[in-house]
Amino acid sequence: xxxxxxxxxxxxxxxxxxxxxxxxxxxxxxxxxxxxxxxxxxxxxxxxxxxxxxxxxxxxxxxxxxxxxxxxxxxxxxxxxxxxxxxxxxxxxxxxxxxxxxxxxxxxxxxxxxxxxxxxxxxxxxxxxxxxxxxxxxxxxxxxxxxxxxxxxxxxxxxxxxxxxxxxxxxxxxxxxxxxxxxxxxxxxxxxxxx
Numbered sequence: 001x002x003x004x005x006x007x008x009x010x011x012x013x014x015x016x017x018x019x020x021x022x023x024x025x026x027x028x029x030x031x032x033x034x035x036x037x038x039x040x041x042x043x044x045x046x047x048x049x050x051x052x053x054x055x056x057x058x059x060x061x062x063x064x065x066x067x068x069x070x071x072x073x074x075x076x077x078x079x080x081x082x083x084x085x086x087x088x089x090x091x092x093x094x095x096x097x098x099x100x101x102x103x104x105x106x107x108x109x110x111x112x113x114x115x116x117x118x119x120x121x122x123x124x125x126x127x128x129x130x131x132x133x134x135x136x137x138x139x140x141x142x143x144x145x146x147x148x149x150x151x152x153x154x155x156x157x158x159x160x161x162x163x164x165x166x167x168x169x170x171x172x173x174x175x176x177x178x179x180x181x182x183x184x185x186x187x188x189x190x191x192x193x194x195x
Contacts, residue, residue: 007072008049010176011057012140013040017172020049023057024067031063045140052135052180122183129183130154137177144169159185 009026011018019029030044046055059066090111092100103110118124133154141147146165153161162181166174 009055009070010047010049012045012047012172012176014043015170015173017176018044023070023072027057027059027070028063028067030057031059031061031066034059035063047136047140047176048132049180050132052132052137052139054139126157126184129181133177133181133184136180140173141169141177144173154181154184157184 007023008021009023010020011026011030013030013033018033019026026046030046033044034040041059044057044059046057047053048055057066058069061069097107100107100110134151137144137147137151137154144150145168150162150165153159153165162185163178166177169177
Protein backbone atom coordinates (compact mmCIF):
# COMPACT_ATOMS: atom_id res chain seq x y z
CA UNK A 1 0.00 0.00 0.00
CA UNK A 2 1.95 3.04 -1.21
CA UNK A 3 2.11 6.10 0.97
CA UNK A 4 -0.63 8.58 0.07
CA UNK A 5 -0.81 12.35 0.35
CA UNK A 6 -4.06 12.19 2.33
CA UNK A 7 -4.34 10.24 5.56
CA UNK A 8 -6.11 6.88 5.39
CA UNK A 9 -7.63 5.08 8.33
CA UNK A 10 -9.05 1.61 8.84
CA UNK A 11 -11.61 0.71 11.49
CA UNK A 12 -12.28 -2.76 12.89
CA UNK A 13 -15.26 -3.96 14.89
CA UNK A 14 -14.73 -7.26 16.70
CA UNK A 15 -11.70 -7.91 14.48
CA UNK A 16 -13.67 -7.47 11.25
CA UNK A 17 -12.83 -4.60 8.92
CA UNK A 18 -15.61 -2.05 9.19
CA UNK A 19 -14.28 0.65 6.86
CA UNK A 20 -11.11 1.94 5.19
CA UNK A 21 -10.44 5.29 3.59
CA UNK A 22 -10.52 8.97 4.48
CA UNK A 23 -10.80 9.54 8.23
CA UNK A 24 -14.21 11.17 7.92
CA UNK A 25 -15.69 8.22 6.02
CA UNK A 26 -14.23 5.71 8.46
CA UNK A 27 -15.52 7.40 11.61
CA UNK A 28 -18.90 8.00 9.97
CA UNK A 29 -19.19 4.23 9.37
CA UNK A 30 -18.16 3.63 12.98
CA UNK A 31 -20.77 6.09 14.25
CA UNK A 32 -23.44 4.27 12.24
CA UNK A 33 -22.29 0.96 13.70
CA UNK A 34 -22.63 2.48 17.19
CA UNK A 35 -26.12 3.69 16.37
CA UNK A 36 -27.02 0.09 15.49
CA UNK A 37 -25.25 -1.36 18.55
CA UNK A 38 -24.50 1.14 21.37
CA UNK A 39 -22.43 -1.51 23.19
CA UNK A 40 -19.96 -1.73 20.28
CA UNK A 41 -17.78 1.24 21.26
CA UNK A 42 -15.32 -0.81 23.33
CA UNK A 43 -14.97 -3.30 20.45
CA UNK A 44 -14.08 -0.65 17.85
CA UNK A 45 -10.49 0.10 16.92
CA UNK A 46 -8.99 2.60 14.49
CA UNK A 47 -5.58 2.54 12.81
CA UNK A 48 -3.59 4.83 10.57
CA UNK A 49 -2.78 3.08 7.29
CA UNK A 50 0.29 5.31 6.95
CA UNK A 51 1.87 4.44 10.30
CA UNK A 52 -0.04 1.35 11.45
CA UNK A 53 -0.53 3.01 14.83
CA UNK A 54 -3.82 2.93 16.75
CA UNK A 55 -5.87 6.12 16.70
CA UNK A 56 -8.52 7.66 18.90
CA UNK A 57 -11.76 8.87 17.35
CA UNK A 58 -14.37 11.12 18.89
CA UNK A 59 -17.65 9.43 17.99
CA UNK A 60 -19.97 11.87 19.79
CA UNK A 61 -22.71 13.43 17.70
CA UNK A 62 -24.31 12.63 14.38
CA UNK A 63 -22.43 10.71 11.68
CA UNK A 64 -21.95 13.98 9.80
CA UNK A 65 -20.55 15.80 12.87
CA UNK A 66 -18.22 12.90 13.60
CA UNK A 67 -16.97 12.85 10.00
CA UNK A 68 -16.36 16.60 9.95
CA UNK A 69 -14.31 16.46 13.17
CA UNK A 70 -12.13 13.60 11.90
CA UNK A 71 -11.07 15.24 8.65
CA UNK A 72 -7.81 17.21 8.77
CA UNK A 73 -8.60 20.88 9.16
CA UNK A 74 -7.13 23.26 6.64
CA UNK A 75 -5.83 26.32 8.41
CA UNK A 76 -4.84 29.56 6.80
CA UNK A 77 -1.14 30.08 7.31
CA UNK A 78 1.51 32.15 5.58
CA UNK A 79 2.87 30.59 2.43
CA UNK A 80 0.94 29.47 -0.62
CA UNK A 81 -2.15 27.82 0.86
CA UNK A 82 -3.79 27.17 -2.52
CA UNK A 83 -0.80 24.99 -3.40
CA UNK A 84 -0.71 23.35 0.02
CA UNK A 85 2.58 25.06 0.89
CA UNK A 86 3.16 25.89 4.53
CA UNK A 87 6.34 27.48 5.87
CA UNK A 88 8.37 25.80 8.58
CA UNK A 89 11.79 26.40 9.99
CA UNK A 90 14.72 24.41 8.60
CA UNK A 91 18.10 24.51 10.30
CA UNK A 92 21.11 23.87 8.07
CA UNK A 93 24.81 24.50 8.21
CA UNK A 94 26.23 27.40 6.17
CA UNK A 95 27.70 25.02 3.56
CA UNK A 96 24.22 23.54 3.03
CA UNK A 97 22.71 27.00 2.49
CA UNK A 98 25.55 27.83 0.10
CA UNK A 99 24.85 24.70 -1.96
CA UNK A 100 21.08 25.32 -1.95
CA UNK A 101 21.63 28.90 -3.17
CA UNK A 102 23.29 27.55 -6.34
CA UNK A 103 20.38 25.25 -7.23
CA UNK A 104 17.82 26.15 -9.90
CA UNK A 105 14.65 27.58 -8.38
CA UNK A 106 16.30 28.40 -5.07
CA UNK A 107 16.46 26.63 -1.74
CA UNK A 108 12.77 25.74 -1.41
CA UNK A 109 12.55 24.19 -4.88
CA UNK A 110 15.77 22.22 -4.33
CA UNK A 111 14.56 20.89 -0.97
CA UNK A 112 11.20 19.87 -2.47
CA UNK A 113 13.02 18.01 -5.30
CA UNK A 114 15.27 16.20 -2.82
CA UNK A 115 12.32 15.17 -0.66
CA UNK A 116 10.32 13.93 -3.68
CA UNK A 117 13.30 11.89 -4.91
CA UNK A 118 13.75 10.35 -1.47
CA UNK A 119 10.03 9.52 -1.25
CA UNK A 120 10.24 7.62 -4.55
CA UNK A 121 13.12 5.46 -3.35
CA UNK A 122 11.71 1.91 -3.11
CA UNK A 123 13.95 1.17 -0.12
CA UNK A 124 12.37 4.03 1.84
CA UNK A 125 8.87 2.84 0.90
CA UNK A 126 9.74 -0.72 1.93
CA UNK A 127 11.06 0.51 5.29
CA UNK A 128 7.97 2.67 5.85
CA UNK A 129 5.74 -0.31 5.01
CA UNK A 130 7.65 -2.61 7.39
CA UNK A 131 7.28 -0.07 10.18
CA UNK A 132 3.55 0.46 9.54
CA UNK A 133 2.87 -3.29 9.34
CA UNK A 134 4.96 -3.90 12.47
CA UNK A 135 3.11 -1.19 14.41
CA UNK A 136 -0.27 -2.58 13.34
CA UNK A 137 0.70 -6.15 14.16
CA UNK A 138 1.92 -5.13 17.61
CA UNK A 139 -1.24 -3.19 18.40
CA UNK A 140 -3.87 -5.47 16.86
CA UNK A 141 -2.24 -8.90 16.75
CA UNK A 142 0.31 -8.94 19.57
CA UNK A 143 -1.48 -11.89 21.16
CA UNK A 144 -1.96 -13.80 17.90
CA UNK A 145 -0.24 -17.16 17.48
CA UNK A 146 3.23 -16.84 15.93
CA UNK A 147 3.15 -13.03 16.24
CA UNK A 148 6.82 -12.74 17.23
CA UNK A 149 8.01 -15.07 14.48
CA UNK A 150 5.84 -13.28 11.90
CA UNK A 151 7.34 -9.97 13.03
CA UNK A 152 10.83 -11.38 12.58
CA UNK A 153 9.90 -12.64 9.11
CA UNK A 154 8.54 -9.18 8.20
CA UNK A 155 11.78 -7.44 9.12
CA UNK A 156 13.90 -10.19 7.55
CA UNK A 157 11.85 -9.75 4.33
CA UNK A 158 11.07 -13.47 4.36
CA UNK A 159 7.78 -13.37 2.47
CA UNK A 160 7.07 -17.10 2.42
CA UNK A 161 7.56 -17.38 6.18
CA UNK A 162 5.54 -14.22 6.85
CA UNK A 163 2.62 -15.56 4.81
CA UNK A 164 2.78 -18.98 6.45
CA UNK A 165 2.95 -17.59 9.98
CA UNK A 166 0.07 -15.16 9.46
CA UNK A 167 -2.24 -17.65 7.75
CA UNK A 168 -4.05 -18.65 10.96
CA UNK A 169 -4.77 -15.07 12.06
CA UNK A 170 -8.29 -13.58 11.94
CA UNK A 171 -8.94 -12.96 8.26
CA UNK A 172 -9.53 -9.19 8.15
CA UNK A 173 -6.71 -8.38 10.58
CA UNK A 174 -4.36 -10.73 8.71
CA UNK A 175 -5.27 -9.24 5.34
CA UNK A 176 -4.74 -5.70 6.64
CA UNK A 177 -1.31 -6.60 8.05
CA UNK A 178 -0.41 -8.16 4.70
CA UNK A 179 -1.71 -5.12 2.81
CA UNK A 180 0.42 -2.78 4.94
CA UNK A 181 3.45 -5.04 4.48
CA UNK A 182 2.99 -5.41 0.70
CA UNK A 183 5.63 -2.84 -0.35
CA UNK A 184 8.16 -4.87 1.65
CA UNK A 185 7.32 -7.93 -0.43
CA UNK A 186 6.68 -7.00 -4.08
CA UNK A 187 5.11 -10.41 -4.76
CA UNK A 188 2.65 -9.92 -1.89
CA UNK A 189 0.97 -7.04 -3.70
CA UNK A 190 -0.82 -9.62 -5.85
CA UNK A 191 -1.83 -11.74 -2.85
CA UNK A 192 -4.11 -9.32 -1.01
CA UNK A 193 -6.83 -7.42 -2.84
CA UNK A 194 -7.19 -3.72 -2.14
CA UNK A 195 -10.21 -2.78 0.01
